Structures are given as structure tokens and as C-alpha cells.
Amino acid sequence: MASGSEDDTDIFNILEEIGMKEYKNVFKENMIRIQDVVELTEKDFEKHGVTAIGLQLRLKQACRNHLQAKSEDTSPVLKKFFDLKRERVRIQKTKKIKRHFKPTRRIYCGWKHAVRSDVFKVVTLSKGGGQQIIDVSKDTTYEVLEKQILDLYFPKARSMAQNLKLSDLNHYLASFSGDPLPRSFQNNHEFTVGNYFDHIKTYPVRVYLHTTKKDEDDDNYLPDISKSSPGPSKDMESQSLSLSSELEDPQLLPGTSRMFDAVCTDEGSDAEFENAGTPVIFFKKSTQTRLTSTPKPEKNGNKPFLSEDLDGDMQMQEAICASLEMMQQPQHFIDLDLRKWTMNTLKSEEEENVKQLIVVHRRHVLNSALRALDRASFKLEEPFKVEFPGELGADYGGPKREFLSCLMKELANAVLEGEPYNKTFIHSVPLLDKEMFFKAGRMIVWSILHGGPGFPFLNSTLYQLLIEPKDVVYSTDDVIDLDVKNKIQKLQTADEEELNLLSDWMVEQGVYGVVPPYTEQKRDCMARQLLKSHVYLRIHAEIAQFRKGLNTLEFYTIMKSNSEEVMGLFLHMLSNSMVTMQKIKEIIHINYSEDGSNDKRKEEDTMYAFELFLQDCSEDTSEINLNMLLAFWTGAETIPPLGFHKKLEIKFVEDPALLPVAHTCDLLPEISRGETPEEFHRKMELAITCGGEFHLA
Structure with missing residues (x-):
């Protein structure tokens, strides 16, 4: 017992x-x-x-x-x-x-816009969309989450890339499959991010902002993507046409047909069709040429992991896979008009016959460029070679890329002020007298024409002022001077006595004739006038001179007619200056040895170490970042607007004692076979940080 x-x-x-x-x-x-x-x-x-x-x-x-x-x-x-x-x-x-206890949850965000009543398309990074990653508290409500995602794609309630105001759009949040996020769950719990994660039980979690253009009488909008309106207004049609034409050339969903330039009708049919009141959308043929391509999915059926049950709906499955493939396409592409301009403007010359030589002092790159531009024999459209005095090696592309990259950075420091990659022009009469802003515009055109970087340092408001000043909406975020910013913000809450004290200062800024009583309307009017005065009128002469310089070789004409495509050359968030691990991997070609050989096995070990090194660079766990790696490899810190002239290559050598060596002209580094991740990381850091100004090549 x-x-x-x-x-x-x-x-x-x-x-x-x-x-x-x-x-x-x-x-x-x-x-x-x-x-x-x-x-x-x-x-x-x-x-x-x-x-x-x-x-x-x-x-x-x-x-x-x-x-x-x-x-x-x-x-x-x-x-x-x-x-x-x-x-x-x-x-x-x-x-x-x-x-495993974490107070936050990670969400992968995207933006989809309606191009027809029941069809939403992913808005890519170059168009102001793209994938964004946010970490939010588990207690975050639907409203707070929606605001955070809206701020990603509509800062200041406006999408600069698409020229869309948030007030003109209906919007809601949806899951990966397009279903609107629930506001509550079966257990009567309200929506929070933590509850939503517990509800779907999948990872990663993707949330898409869905937007549609409002009808004039649309007061009771419901987020139902299967619902179609009887007939949108002309404004809605034009806006939808504009946005759909700017999106990437779509991969069509099953059961749909491609529409280009004209409405398709059934051939051989004598029937006449009545207007059904549904919108007709004309898709513009894609004018974009990709610099690189993403390999097609393998035939073994490897497709992206789908985290939600589709109940055997194969069409929906294929549609989602197509959407994922579109999101994974490389982002560095350029408009065909700009490519045509480059081909028609740049004079072709064999490398050995290039006569135009630019002698560059490493510590005075900008002054070296200004001296070159002032020479009577200098021609902007002719090919050139760069020589760094005291350094061996001929220029077959690498030194030129390094020179143009350094030139754009020095130029930004000379004519711009403000936060990094969010700058505006310095107001300087001496620089205006020297026509420095005109010369800056010319040098930017020169860089873009010859395969160098753009000028991705401007804030979005300044870019708009360059294109069309009358459409600009000003904000205190655009004000560089903190004292001026504080005074403008004070206008909204200051009492009458405080406003009287500011009156002399407002007159100095060009704001006249505002007398008590200071109503809310008057305060708004004063704030708008002060913002326009400080953000635009103060640097109006600099903008005009810079615009004139940009029109060298008629580049500004291309820029104005393709303002959204060219935007990535001037705004950091849309430019190729944002180098990512994925971008680098897309433009690499590896020269492997024969399959099955001992060398091939060693090379695979080294490539494993290389991938880990790339990951460390992208996650800021190394002294080296991806821009430094690209500069070591190519001489340029960023991917040029028109891409490199060929893929970056990797060549393997046998001697394990050697440091990696980069031949920037050939876009070719030499790395040892059979490296361990630790040894490879150490050698790469040493080669890049201690290898000299021109990266050992």
C-alpha cells in the first residue's frame, strides 16, 4: 500500500x-x-x-x-x-x-494604393513607399498604430513622392492578405498589437496601409476592398491615373489582362457597349530600364513563406507571391529619359584616347574641381580621367568614381546647412557674387553625366522649390534657425502683449500691416508669411542661381519633366546612397572554381564569411559600414544613378597571408580561399581602415 x-x-x-x-x-x-x-x-x-x-x-x-x-x-x-x-x-x-519576454513587437509595414476599385498595388520605395520596419509596444492601440504607419509614408500629412495629401484619401490598415485589421476579437478584447499577435499566431507580421482617393460625396467609407463605387469624380480618375502610371510595371494577377495606351475591346464583335459608370484606367507603358535583375524563382517550387491560410485559393496564393516578388525587386533603377539624355549628351571616346585630365588634390577636392571647370579647354560633356598627384595607377574608372563621390560631399558642406541629408541652401551674398550656386549645379550635372553620385542631401521642401515653388506647403520643420522657429511657433499661443513685442521683428522679416485684435486667422496668416519668407524668399537668389546651373546641358529640363523619377538623385531617403546588404548582393558576380573541386569548397567557406561580414556592416556591429565597403570595392560610396558599368566581381586567391586587395577600376577585389569568419572580418577591417586613401588599388 x-x-x-x-x-x-x-x-x-x-x-x-x-x-x-x-x-x-x-x-x-x-x-x-x-x-x-x-x-x-x-x-x-x-x-x-x-x-x-x-x-x-x-x-x-x-x-x-x-x-x-x-x-x-x-x-x-x-x-x-x-x-x-x-x-x-x-x-x-x-x-x-x-x-522571450519582450515589451515590443516588430511589424513589417508597406503601402498599397488602389489603382482600380478592387485592385491595390504596392507602392515601391522610389515612389515614397517600400518596406519599413517598426517596433511598437504590445499595448499600442489601432489608432496609435495607424498614426505611426501614416507618419512613415505621409510625413506632415503629405506624400512628397506622389504629391498626395492625406486629407484627400481614405485609408485603413490591412493584413498581408488584404483583410482589414479587426478592431476587436472574439473574446471581446479591444485591438492592441499584443492581442493581434496572439490572434494571428504567425511571424513575421506584415501590415499594409491601404489608400484610395476620396469621392466628393464619400462620407461613409468602409474598408472593404471588394466594394466598388458607381462612378468616381474626374479628380479621382486623374489622381488614380497619375499614381498608377508612376508605380512599377505590374505583374498581373491571375485572371486579369494588361491594358496599355488604349482600352481593349473584343475583336470581331459587332456589339456596342454602354457606359457602365466604372472608371477606365489607362496604364502608361513603363519607361524604366532596370540596371540589374532578380533571378526568377527556381522551378522546384520555392516560394515565399505565406503566413496566413488561404483555404486552397490558388489564385490568391499566386497573387500574393507576385506581390512579394514585386517588393523584392531591386530598387536602383532610373527613368529612360535620363538614360537617353546621358547617351545623347556624353561624348563617346576610347579609354586610351581620353585627353581631358583632372588633377585632384586629396585635401582640396572642391577647389581642384573649380579650377578644372574654369579652364578654357574644359568641356563638361567630354570624358575625363583623374590623377591624384604622387599616386601610381591609371584611371580606368575607380579614381574618377572616388573623386566625384568626394566632390559631392565637399560641395554639400560648402553651399548647404542643416541636419545631415535634410539640408537647405546657405544664404550668402559672397557665394552668390562668386556664382557658387551656379557652379554647384554644373558640378552635379557633371557628376551624374559621368557615372558619379547625385546630390542626395536636400530636404524635400527645397527640392519642391526647385521644381514648382507655388505648390509648396511650408512647415516649421523646414526652418533651420532655432530662434526663428521658436518665434513662429510662439505666434499660435502668444498673447497680445507678446505679439506686440514681436511686431518689429516681423516687419524685419517682411510681414507688414497686421494689427490687433490678433484672431486665429491673422495668426495663421502671419505664420504662413514668416515661413515663406524664411524658407523660400530668404534663399530665392540661391535657388535661381542653382537652377540655372542645373540647366547645363538641358539637365533641368529632364529634371522638371521627370521630377518624381529624378527625386532620388536629390533626396537621401529615395536615393541609392542608402546602400543595403540586399542591394550589394544583387550586383555581385562570384568567380567560383569548378564544381566539386577543393577550391570550390574553400571559396564557399570564404563566401559564408563574406555574407556574415556584410551582415555585420549592415547592422552596425563592425567599424566598417556598407558605404565604406563599397568605396573600398569601387571607389564610390554609393551606387551611381545609372548603376556601375558592370557587375561587381569577386576573385579568389590562394595565399591566406594576404590582405584583401581591391581593383576599383575593374570593380574586383581579391580575397583568400578558406577564410574563417573571424579571420575574414579582421582582414577586411584592416584593409579598409589602414589600406591608404585609395584602398590599396
Whole structure:
């Protein structure tokens, strides 16, 4: 009897140790002992309510261990071993629980816009969309999450890339498959990010901002993507046409047809069709030429992981895969008009026949460029070579790329002020007298024409002022001077006495004739006038001079007619200056040895180390960032607007003692075979940081 009681106690202890204490009553009622558990079948377990295979196996193994330890009572060492093992499992389980507790959740965001009543298309990075990643608190509500995502794509309630105001759009958040996010769940819990993660039980979680153009009488909009309106207004049609034409050439969904330039009709049909009131959308033929291509999915059926059950709907499955492939396309492409301009403007010349030489002082790159531009024999459209005095090596592309990259950075420091990549012009009469802003425009055209970088340092408002000043909406965020910004913000809340004290300053800024009482309308008017005065009128002469310089070789004409495509040359968030691990991998070609050879196996080891190094550079866990790596490899810190003239190559060498060597003209580094990740990382850091100004080539 005592033995039976002891067995019961043992089985209860085991159940508690492995986290199955809720089954104690079941085992007690059925008088199941430890030795019985070892013999139970899957059906026996299910009969007693233990349906999970994992729990069945865990309990069986725990009982076996207990019986084995009990049979070896004469060995205190073995008994101690099992005791320590149980304690270690308990500690590891506790650590695992603590390790996985996070107060935030990661969400992958995107933006889709309606191009027809029931068709939404992903807006790409170059058009102001693209994938964004945010970490939000588990307690975040629907409204707060929506605001955070709206701020990503509509800062200041406006999409600069698409010239869309948020007030003109209906919007809602939807899941990966397009279903609107629920506001509450079956257990009557309100929407929070934590509850949503618990509800869908998948990872990664993707949330898309869905937008549609408002109808004039659209007051009761519901986020139902299957709903179509009877007939949109002309404004809606024109806006939808504009946006759809700017999106990437779509990969069509199953069951749809491609429409280009004209409406398709059934050939051979004599029937006449009445206007059904539905919008007709004309898709403009894509004028974009990709510099690189993404390999097609392999025929073995490897497709992106789909985290939501599609209930066997193959068309929906294919549509989602197509959408994912569109998102994964490389982003560095350029408008065909700009490519044509480059081909028609740049004079072709064999490398050995290039006569125009630019002598560059490394510590005075901008002055070297200004001297070159002032020479009577200098021609902007002719090919040129760069020479750094005292350095060996001919220029077959690498030195020129390095020179143009350094030139754009020095030029930005000379004529711009403000935060990095969010700058505006310095107001400087001496620089105006020297026509420095005109020369800056010319040098930017020169860089773009010859395969150098753009000028991705401007803020979006300044870019708009260059294109069309009358459409600009000013904000205090555009004001560089903190004192001026504070005074403008103070206008909204200051009392009459404080406003009287500001009146002299406002007159100095060009704001006249505002007298008490200071109504809200007057305050708004004063704020708008002061913003326009400081953001635009103060640097009007600089903008005009810069615009004139940009029109060298008629570049500004191309820029104005393709303002959204060219925007990436001047705005950092849309430019190729944002180098990513994926972008670099897309433009690399690896010169592997023959399959099955020992060299091939060693080269694969090195490429594994290289991938880890890329990851470290992209995650800021290394002293080297991706821009520094690209400069070491090519001489340019960014991918040029028109791309490199060929893919970046990797060549393997045998000597493990050598540091990596980069031949920037050939876009070719030499790295050793068979490197370990640690050794490769050390050598790359040493080569890039200590290899000299011109990166060992």
C-alpha cells in the first residue's frame, strides 16, 4: 500500500516538473502509475486527454528516466546526475521564458494604393513607399498604430513622392492578405498589437496601409476592398491615373489582362457597349530600364513563406507571391529619359584616347574641381580621367568614381546647412557674387553625366522649390534657425502683449500691416508669411542661381519633366546612397572554381564569411559600414544613378597571408580561399581602415 502511495507521489512530481500538473486528477482517477505510462499508446494518451504528441513523448521520457534512476539506487553518482539534469532543465526553461519576454513587437509595414476599385498595388520605395520596419509596444492601440504607419509614408500629412495629401484619401490598415485589421476579437478584447499577435499566431507580421482617393460625396467609407463605387469624380480618375502610371510595371494577377495606351475591346464583335459608370484606367507603358535583375524563382517550387491560410485559393496564393516578388525587386533603377539624355549628351571616346585630365588634390577636392571647370579647354560633356598627384595607377574608372563621390560631399558642406541629408541652401551674398550656386549645379550635372553620385542631401521642401515653388506647403520643420522657429511657433499661443513685442521683428522679416485684435486667422496668416519668407524668399537668389546651373546641358529640363523619377538623385531617403546588404548582393558576380573541386569548397567557406561580414556592416556591429565597403570595392560610396558599368566581381586567391586587395577600376577585389569568419572580418577591417586613401588599388 505504501508502495502504491509512493508511486502516486512520484507520478505527480513528474507531471509538475514537466509542466503537466493539470493532468494530475486524470492520472489519479485512472490510477495510472509511472511504469504504466511507459506502456501507453498514442490512443491511450488521447483517451486520457493528452492529445499533443510533444506532451506524450515528454512524459514517457521523464518516466523512463525516473525508473532508470530508481533501478540504480545503489549508484549515488547516477542519482545525482538525474537530479542535476532535472534542475538544469528547470533553469533553462525559466531562462527561456525570461529571454522571450519582450515589451515590443516588430511589424513589417508597406503601402498599397488602389489603382482600380478592387485592385491595390504596392507602392515601391522610389515612389515614397517600400518596406519599413517598426517596433511598437504590445499595448499600442489601432489608432496609435495607424498614426505611426501614416507618419512613415505621409510625413506632415503629405506624400512628397506622389504629391498626395492625406486629407484627400481614405485609408485603413490591412493584413498581408488584404483583410482589414479587426478592431476587436472574439473574446471581446479591444485591438492592441499584443492581442493581434496572439490572434494571428504567425511571424513575421506584415501590415499594409491601404489608400484610395476620396469621392466628393464619400462620407461613409468602409474598408472593404471588394466594394466598388458607381462612378468616381474626374479628380479621382486623374489622381488614380497619375499614381498608377508612376508605380512599377505590374505583374498581373491571375485572371486579369494588361491594358496599355488604349482600352481593349473584343475583336470581331459587332456589339456596342454602354457606359457602365466604372472608371477606365489607362496604364502608361513603363519607361524604366532596370540596371540589374532578380533571378526568377527556381522551378522546384520555392516560394515565399505565406503566413496566413488561404483555404486552397490558388489564385490568391499566386497573387500574393507576385506581390512579394514585386517588393523584392531591386530598387536602383532610373527613368529612360535620363538614360537617353546621358547617351545623347556624353561624348563617346576610347579609354586610351581620353585627353581631358583632372588633377585632384586629396585635401582640396572642391577647389581642384573649380579650377578644372574654369579652364578654357574644359568641356563638361567630354570624358575625363583623374590623377591624384604622387599616386601610381591609371584611371580606368575607380579614381574618377572616388573623386566625384568626394566632390559631392565637399560641395554639400560648402553651399548647404542643416541636419545631415535634410539640408537647405546657405544664404550668402559672397557665394552668390562668386556664382557658387551656379557652379554647384554644373558640378552635379557633371557628376551624374559621368557615372558619379547625385546630390542626395536636400530636404524635400527645397527640392519642391526647385521644381514648382507655388505648390509648396511650408512647415516649421523646414526652418533651420532655432530662434526663428521658436518665434513662429510662439505666434499660435502668444498673447497680445507678446505679439506686440514681436511686431518689429516681423516687419524685419517682411510681414507688414497686421494689427490687433490678433484672431486665429491673422495668426495663421502671419505664420504662413514668416515661413515663406524664411524658407523660400530668404534663399530665392540661391535657388535661381542653382537652377540655372542645373540647366547645363538641358539637365533641368529632364529634371522638371521627370521630377518624381529624378527625386532620388536629390533626396537621401529615395536615393541609392542608402546602400543595403540586399542591394550589394544583387550586383555581385562570384568567380567560383569548378564544381566539386577543393577550391570550390574553400571559396564557399570564404563566401559564408563574406555574407556574415556584410551582415555585420549592415547592422552596425563592425567599424566598417556598407558605404565604406563599397568605396573600398569601387571607389564610390554609393551606387551611381545609372548603376556601375558592370557587375561587381569577386576573385579568389590562394595565399591566406594576404590582405584583401581591391581593383576599383575593374570593380574586383581579391580575397583568400578558406577564410574563417573571424579571420575574414579582421582582414577586411584592416584593409579598409589602414589600406591608404585609395584602398590599396
